[in-house]
Amino acid sequence: MAHDNENEHVLRQIDENLKRVYQQNLEEDLPDRFKQLLDQLKKQEPGKEV
Amino acid sequence: MSTDPREELVEHLPSLRAFAMSLCRNSAQADDLVQDTIVKAWTNMDKFKVGTNLRAWLFTILRNTFYSARRRSGREVADVDGVFSANLATKPDHDGRLAMKDFEKAFATLPDEQREALLLVGASGFSYEEAADMCGCAVGTIKSRANRGRAKLSELLSIGEDDAMELTDQSTMAVMSAANMKSM
Numbered sequence: 407m408a409h410d411n412e413n414e415h416v417l418r419q420i421d422e423n424l425k426r427v428y429q430q431n432l433e434e435d436l437p438d439r440f441k442q443l444l445d446q447l448k449k450q451e452p453g454k455e456v
Numbered sequence: 457m458s459t460d461p462r463e464e465l466v467e468h469l470p471s472l473r474a475f476a477m478s479l480c481r482n483s484a485q486a487d488d489l490v491q492d493t494i495v496k497a498w499t500n501m502d503k504f505k506v507g508t509n510l511r512a513w514l515f516t517i518l519r520n521t522f523y524s525a526r527r528r529s530g531r532e533v534a535d536v537d538g539v540f541s542a543n544l545a546t547k548p549d550h551d552g553r554l555a556m557k558d559f560e561k562a563f564a565t566l567p568d569e570q571r572e573a574l575l576l577v578g579a580s581g582f583s584y585e586e587a588a589d590m591c592g593c594a595v596g597t598i599k600s601r602a603n604r605g606r607a608k609l610s611e612l613l614s615i616g617e618d619d620a621m622e623l624t625d626q627s628t629m630a631v632m633s634a635a636n637m638k639s640m
Binding site: 416417419420421423424425426427428430431432433434436437439440441443444447449 | 462464465469470471473474477478487490491494495498556560563574576578579580593606609610
């Protein structure tokens with residue numbers, strides 16, 4: 407059905423845009439504070455085994 | 457290779473932040489949310505089952521943190537219909553590509569739960585089942601949130617009908633790159 411195809415196309419279009427937005431956010435530089443925080447957490451639990 | 461999942465946390469920071477960005481819609485709040493998530497994940501890592509999906513576990517912590525903060529602040533879910541204004545350039549531009557800015561603006565007006573569902577299943581490649589698990593709700597609920605979100609977006613952006621056919625080719629790349637994310 408032409409209408410179904412069209413509808414499917416629109417939905418695919420939306421998901422493609424969602425992926426672009428997500429991808430853009432993925433590629434942004436991470437703030438240094440996250441790595442600093444991880445380093446800090448590591449220091450607080452020296453040698454802790456899982 | 458280390459088997460301590462703490463060592464792997466850093467690899468998931470970009471996707472955590474991307475998820476936080478779509479939930480919070482502003483980077484300062486998103487960064488705070490990621491920071492809280494890192495601390496919670498680190499201190500609760502003994503509860504993580506090694507061999508299961510670490511990213512899904514981290515996303516679950518992040519969204520639970522987001523929603524409990526929302527409950528504490530007493531913020532109501534935004535009424536999308538009332539908020540959205542008509543200042544979008546709703547047509548695709550010359551090369552047939554939907555303007556990303558318009559798309560992002562429209563996306564930001566959706567209720568949190570719909571943005572979340574779309575981000576999880578539409579953008580980051582989780583299955584409906586995984587997303588339902590992470591959100592603590594039924595698969596049908598995730599499907600319905602995602603579908604309502606998509607319907608609203610297509611309405612806001614006036615895509616469909618005549619425009620739809622012009623939009624195809626530019627999007628192939630996005631599909632290709634999405635395939636990589638699925639394996640995560």
